[in-house]
Amino acid sequence: MRFFMLTALLLVAAINVTLACECGLEGSSGRIYKGSKVRANKYPWLAHIRSFSSRNSRSFGQCGGSLIDETHVATAAHCVVDENNQVFRPENIDVFLGRVKAFSDRSKPHSVSKVWVDSQYERSNLAHDFAILTLSSPVKYSQTIAPVCLPNVESGLSKLTVSGWGTTAADASSSDDLLEVEVDFLSKNECNEVKKDFLMKQNGIPSSMRNRVKIDGVVDTHMCAINKKTKGDACSGDSGGPLMHRGGNGRYYLMGVVSGSWTECGQDEDTAGLYTRTLYYKDVIKSIAPNACWQN
Incomplete structure (x- = not known):
């Protein structure tokens, strides 16, 4: 079956916070299917990422990402890997932080010095769809840029x-x-059931055959979510962006990064969004970004 990567191909036409482990707080006063506009700098960790196959080309792949410490941004592997499974050169990746507008803002990008991609990443089913970008120089935290x-x-x-x-x-x-859009978390069992229903529908299999249909379950690196009422979800160009949980302490936690789906957004509402689980990569993140803030 085909998996849809939520990237988009486009034509190019302070208050310094020094407290240790301050994270996930809303800043000063996305494509998202059936979503609503976000207040300016509400999510100061949001990164707008552009990946160029060559600096001589005016086209780029658009993705999202999340600042996890002063020099690292978490995103999806397919955002920085081309169709030939080659990782983009660091000098061909731009990271914009503190942006309100994706294209009409004129802020300068942050350059990238290193790209880490899970070596087990599978383009066919988006398993292990996770990457970490190392910025060339650390950013200064402010009300508009924070982890x-x-x-x-x-x-x-x-x-x-x-x-x-x-x-x-x-x-x-x-x-x-x-x-932004609010989505409902689905357990792995719920997601596998949604996947089975979708595949049966796509292949014209009657519901009477349901107990006889076997499918490959959702991979261990993914969690699933969808707005059960509106069917709102991530869409093309949102890949690598954050799936966030707001804790009782008011802080936001990066539970996952946008990975893909079984169809393009809005084409079939009987599906779910796939998100790479952040916690699966806890040891990797700690080794690459030791200043990232882990909290309960």
Whole structure:
């Protein structure tokens, strides 16, 4: 079956915070399908990422990402790996932080010095779809640029939030405004059931055959979510962006990064969004980004 990577191909036409382990707090006063506009700098860890196959080309792949410490941004592997499974050169990747508008803002990008991609990444099913970008120089935290918290547990999840600058529907253009949508967490069993229903529908298999249909379950690196009422979800160009849980302490936690789906957003509402689990990569993140803040 085909998996849809939520990237988009486009044509190019302070208050310093020094407290240790401050993370996940809203800043000063995304494509997201069926989403709403985000208040300026609400999520100061949001990164707008552009990957160029060559600096001589005006086209680039658009993705999202999340600042996890002063020099590292978490994103999806497919955002920085080309169709030939080659990792983009660091000098061909731009990272914009503190942006309100994806394209009409004129802030300068941060350069990248190193790209880490999970060597087990599988383009066919988006398993192990995770990457970490190392910035060439550390950023200064402010009300518009600050890191997100990382989770120590995945228990008790219910309502989550996705945010990004991707397209607003399957055939729409990317949004200049940052958008957000609330999604409902699905357990692995729930997600596998949704996947089975979708595949049966796609292949014209009657419901009477349901107990006889066997499918490959969702991979261990993924968690699933979808707005059960509106079917709102991430869309093209949102890849790599954050799946966030707002804790009772008011802080936001990066539970996952946007990975993909079984269809393009809005084409079939009987599906779910796939998100690479941050906690799966806890040891990797700690080794690459030791200053990232893990909290309960």
